[in-house]
Amino acid sequence: MAFLFFSFIDMTTALVFIAVFLFVSHWISTPTDQIPGPFALPFIGNLPMFFGMRQRSHIELLKLKEKYGDVFRVYVGPYKLIIISGYDNIHQAFVKHGLNFSHRPNWLPDVKSRAEIYGYGIVWGDGDEWRRLRRFALQSMRDFGVGKKSLEEIILEEAKLLVEEFAAREGQPINDVKRMMTSSISNVIHHVTFGFRYPHDDETFLRVIKLFDEVFKGPGPLVASLPKWCQIGRLKSSIKRSREAIEFLTEYVAEQIADHEKTYDGNNIRDFIDLYIQAQRAEAKDNGKQTVHHLFRVILDLFSAGTETTATSLDWALLYMIEKPEIQQKCFNQIVKVVGLGREVRLSDRKALPYVEATLLEVQRISNIASMSLPHMTNEDVQIAGYCIPKHTIVMGFLTTSHLDPKYFPEPRQFRPERFIDDVTGTITQHDQFIPFSLGPRACPGESLAKTEMFLVFSNLIQKFRFSKVSVDDVLDFSGITGITTCASPYRLKVESRHE
Numbered sequence: 252m253a254f255l256f257f258s259f260i261d262m263t264t265a266l267v268f269i270a271v272f273l274f275v276s277h278w279i280s281t282p283t284d285q286i287p288g289p290f291a292l293p294f295i296g297n298l299p300m301f302f303g304m305r306q307r308s309h310i311e312l313l314k315l316k317e318k319y320g321d322v323f324r325v326y327v328g329p330y331k332l333i334i335i336s337g338y339d340n341i342h343q344a345f346v347k348h349g350l351n352f353s354h355r356p357n358w359l360p361d362v363k364s365r366a367e368i369y370g371y372g373i374v375w376g377d378g379d380e381w382r383r384l385r386r387f388a389l390q391s392m393r394d395f396g397v398g399k400k401s402l403e404e405i406i407l408e409e410a411k412l413l414v415e416e417f418a419a420r421e422g423q424p425i426n427d428v429k430r431m432m433t434s435s436i437s438n439v440i441h442h443v444t445f446g447f448r449y450p451h452d453d454e455t456f457l458r459v460i461k462l463f464d465e466v467f468k469g470p471g472p473l474v475a476s477l478p479k480w481c482q483i484g485r486l487k488s489s490i491k492r493s494r495e496a497i498e499f500l501t502e503y504v505a506e507q508i509a510d511h512e513k514t515y516d517g518n519n520i521r522d523f524i525d526l527y528i529q530a531q532r533a534e535a536k537d538n539g540k541q542t543v544h545h546l547f548r549v550i551l552d553l554f555s556a557g558t559e560t561t562a563t564s565l566d567w568a569l570l571y572m573i574e575k576p577e578i579q580q581k582c583f584n585q586i587v588k589v590v591g592l593g594r595e596v597r598l599s600d601r602k603a604l605p606y607v608e609a610t611l612l613e614v615q616r617i618s619n620i621a622s623m624s625l626p627h628m629t630n631e632d633v634q635i636a637g638y639c640i641p642k643h644t645i646v647m648g649f650l651t652t653s654h655l656d657p658k659y660f661p662e663p664r665q666f667r668p669e670r671f672i673d674d675v676t677g678t679i680t681q682h683d684q685f686i687p688f689s690l691g692p693r694a695c696p697g698e699s700l701a702k703t704e705m706f707l708v709f710s711n712l713i714q715k716f717r718f719s720k721v722s723v724d725d726v727l728d729f730s731g732i733t734g735i736t737t738c739a740s741p742y743r744l745k746v747e748s749r750h751e
């Protein structure tokens with residue numbers, strides 16, 4: 252019968268029939284939860300819209316928020332995603348209903364397939380295991396010092412080498428600030444986790460950095476989990492590149508762990524891996540349980556979440572400094588007044604350098620490197636801003652919307668460090684609505700490390716150099732490029748030493 256039917260109609264009619272059938276079936280099957288959002292096609296959802304956004308989705312999604320309001324939905328292929336905007340709503344979801352929203356959609360095929368081998372780690376973990384790993388990582392980061400050097404010393408050593416690298420390139424246009432920042436920040440994580448650092452021109456190191464960059468510029472797990480038939484063209488090749496990068500990095504981490512297993516000495520804890528081995532052996536002794544595979548994931552989490560984010564923020568910071576030489580000069584003047592030129596800037600100087608700190612806070616507020624939180628998942632139905640968010644829905648907090656809200660940050664597109672300084676006391680003012688590290692139980696555990704790195708690297712560079720555009724005619728682009736983080740578009744600068 253079906254054969255007979257199709258033999259009587261031409262191709263166009265058949266296609267129109269199929270399209271109408273798919274549309275109606277999708278319309279019927281779409282739950283009427285009233286959450287507004289752009290029209291979505293059956294099966295592929297809003298993918299054509301996302302493909303059209305290219306690397307500007309951090310800007311285009313703001314337009315959707317303007318159109319549909321503080322709670323809207325999009326379909327990433329078959330996956331429904333609810334985006335929550337505005338400080339009050341994000342706070343209500345991630346803090347007030349924090350336990351309900353603190354799950355991750357770790358059933359996504361891309362996450363699940365890798366987790367079967369390496370575990371879910373911190374970023375994708377849930378429940379007790381996630382809590383345990385997160386606590387362990389936080390405690391270890393707090394304790395550094397674990398090995399021979401304090402965290403401050405490790406970062407200062409990197410800042411010093413970065414200063415030398417900039418000094419060696421004085422007078423030449425520099426167009427790889429991001430690469431330089433990534434090398435330094437990656438070395439801090441190397442030092443903390445593996446107990447050693449690399450010279451910036453080491454081949455393995457350069458490859459590792461390039462591959463992390465690949466992972467960050469690549470599609471996130473939601474997109475990488477799309478069904479095979481959606482993964483076409485450039486998306487297919489970028490998913491493939493990202494997977495190959497993760498495979499190489501996993502092997503790289505595995506080698507470091509194997510080396511540590513061989514040389515482990517319980518009386519001489521050198522770094523994060525040693526701490527972990529110690530904890531694991533104690534655990535195995537207590538209950539005979541082995542959790543070796545989690546170590547891969549946790550270290551990958553720290554590298555991937557902890558390198559690109561901080562390096563990207565520092566890259567944005569120098570971009571703003573060459574656009575705003577008067578602000579750079581004010582930072583320099585405060586450093587000269589408080590620290591002088593005779594010694595490096597240290598963590599203990601931070602309180603006395605509020606303008607420098609406010610400048611970094613303003614860089615974070617305006618650049619929004621994490622424009623969204625990572626994907627969360629609800630565990631129960633919950634009301635947010637008058638909408639029912641159903642159980643097991645993927646939700647993301649649109650953090651940028653808090654930072655660009657003129658109610659909290661007047662003239663939000665203006666770069667103005669003073670908004671973080673109290674008029675009367677001259678000290679840093681805390682704004683609840685400043686949420687670059689997100690909120691609630693899933694908020695970034697690396698906040699303190701990231702802030703320490705940004706402060707020490709930035710202030711020591713500003714103390715030593717004047718940064719400026721290579722040519723006064725250089726037009727700088729502040730719109731950003733979307734990846735997992737929002738990166739600054741490539742730019743060039745020159746440095747002049749402040750010291751004779």
Ligand code: HEM
Pocket residue numbers: 373374375385552553554556557558560561564620621623624625626627687688689690692693694695696697698700701
């Ligand atoms: C400027 C730098 C950084 C920014 C802006 C940043 C921002 C964020 C954001 C927005 C999240 C998602 C939170 C959510 O889903 O609600 C996150 C998660 C995370 N970050 Fe960061 N981060 C930075 C640096 C770091 C560093 C240095 C580390 C560690 C070395 C780190 C480790 C993590 C981890 C492990 C998670 C997952 C937490 C969990 O799922 O429980 N981050 N970060």
